[in-house]
Amino acid sequence: MLHIVNKSSFERNSLKSCLNTIDDTSVMLLIEDGVISAAKNTNAPMIADLAVQGRVYALQGDVEARGISSKLADNIKLVGYAGFVDLVVEHGTAVSWV
Amino acid sequence: MATKKFMYLNRRSSFGTIYAIESLEVVLIAAAFEQDVSLAFIDDGVYQIVEGQNADGIGMKNFSKTFHALGDYDINKLYVSAESLEERGLSADDLMPLVYEDEDDDWAEKPSIKVVFNVELSKIMSEQDVCLSF
Secondary structure, three states: OEEEEOOOOOOOOHHHHHHHHOOOOOEEEEOHHHHHHHEOOOOOHHHHHHHHOOOEEEEHHHHHHOOOHHHEOOOOEEEOHHHHHHHHHHHOOEEEOO | OOOOEEEEEEOOOOOOOOHHHHHHHHHHHHHHOOOEEEEEEOHHHHHHHEOOOOOHHHOOOOHHHHHHHHHHHOOOOEEEEHHHHHHOOOOHHHEOOOEEEEHHHOOEEEEOEEEEOHHHHHHHHHOOOEEEEO
């Protein structure tokens, strides 16, 4: 599965809800304000384990829009819109934690 | 018209919702009516004034540049929550260098941004006539 999170983990609990249910084979894509969770901050530990396994992606355009390109946490994989499509194709069912 | 002290609380980041840009709109309106305007950036609102935002990749207007114009509207009290910055791994050095020209000091350029702890911010809020949260 592909889990898409588009809300800041500082403002909503959707990242937490996603982490509660994500299984060992699924990946996570952070988009829109979700990319705030891809930055080095006090919420970074929430996804650190998943990121080490190479299972956390962030949409590059949203990262750049928020001025946090130089502050990304370790092991976050950046993708563009084409990469977004590839993830959807590759991982089948997608869930948007809006 | 009587002047009131207005404070705008910016609590959300720039592009995920419409709040940030709408707040900036009403801030400029209040300035046009020559009110005493302060801005506070708390929670994810601190991302609104992070230096180096580039919205080319998401097809939205990068309105962060508009913050540079606030000084010309006599809006020079921008308070940023130190706690909110720290929580997000940010510091004052990551923010845009927003300045104004002080007419009482031979138009010397001075910083508009002041990083404050929440206890100080709550005191500033209590001194306002109106607080609007976005």
